[in-house]
Amino acid sequence: MKLPNNNMQKADGQAVPEPTLRRLPGYLSFFKSLKINNIEFVSSSQIAATFKMDSTLVTKDLAYTGVKGRTKIGYNVDKLIEKIISFLDFNTQENAFLFGVGNLGKALINYEGLKQYGLRIVAGFDINPAVINTQVNEVKVYAVDDFRDLSRKVSARIGIITTPDLRAQETADLMVAWGIKAIWNFTPQSIKVPENIIVENTSIYSDLAVILNKLNR
């Protein structure tokens, strides 16, 4: 179904820069709002104004997805949406295990938005007996020891860490042992993993630190 080499290269074989990748979901959200307002075409300068960017950069970003704008008409909004979703693999669903079913963990499981963006959380894990064997939005929460049995039924390449900070490393170790290929770490803790494992840190505390600093300047 998926073309493994399709989504990180453009026609000339260049890898997509991470800043471009990071901007694409924002563009997508903007184009969806245009569509809802029945706007069919958008120019790179309109996009650039919305995102306070240079329009050359916008054109470059969008070129990676394979969409082409037309002079004086601009980009077709439907086409943009379709191409970005496909480029970002948001149209397929990647399975994920989530470890640490506390407030943030539950919220991510409940967050229907993630499914639209290509991620399906298929199981939760916790060490708290009060949480084990419960369900969150039809996703079952398992004890860590249940993994071996579960892995016969369902597999996942992505592991999400929403444990307390101090459990982040042991959770990562476990995930690697289980065959998880990419770890999405929501704790501010730095985790060590083998080189072939992908790690992405979402640190809301870093964002908060920036806000507080700017506020108190």
Next chain:
Amino acid sequence: MKLPNNNMQKADGQAVPEPTLRRLPGYLSFFKSLKINNIEFVSSSQIAATFKMDSTLVTKDLAYTGVKGRTKIGYNVDKLIEKIISFLDFNTQENAFLFGVGNLGKALINYEGLKQYGLRIVAGFDINPAVINTQVNEVKVYAVDDFRDLSRKVSARIGIITTPDLRAQETADLMVAWGIKAIWNFTPQSIKVPENIIVENTSIYSDLAVILNKLNR
């Protein structure tokens, strides 16, 4: 209580670079884990190894907080924790209003961690009658129209947007009209605000896009 010019400048008056600010919460979490393991001192090279960074950069980062390491002994862990917390204003609590009490909004209100990092959500706002007048973790949810009354009792400088994407801009407009100084936007939507308003975007979809891209390479 607060010294407004204290936290973004070091002794010689230089502003703190944003990458440094962003790294400090991660260091803090690491130092807290050392403390729990009764480790009293840590060297910049140990810190550098944990974060896969150059130790010169670690030393530079920590210098901004005013903490000083000693040759051959390293940094005092207690001191590091104290200095970073104070430097990041995590020891005072800034009030915030949260707009959009859905899954993510509820999770942020429930997230006790934010309080330890300097943020107190004091009220929620929503347009859904089923949510208005309910409480989430002792935080009351108001209708938008209640703001005028509420503002006589409690004030906040930070506004958090956890609405559906398409409501982000109107929510931001409202926040600015209410006197909010800093907007923390959790939607992928780009928002336009006057220049004096601080905006910080937390885009978990961008992080997800990076993970999916690396996985499918």
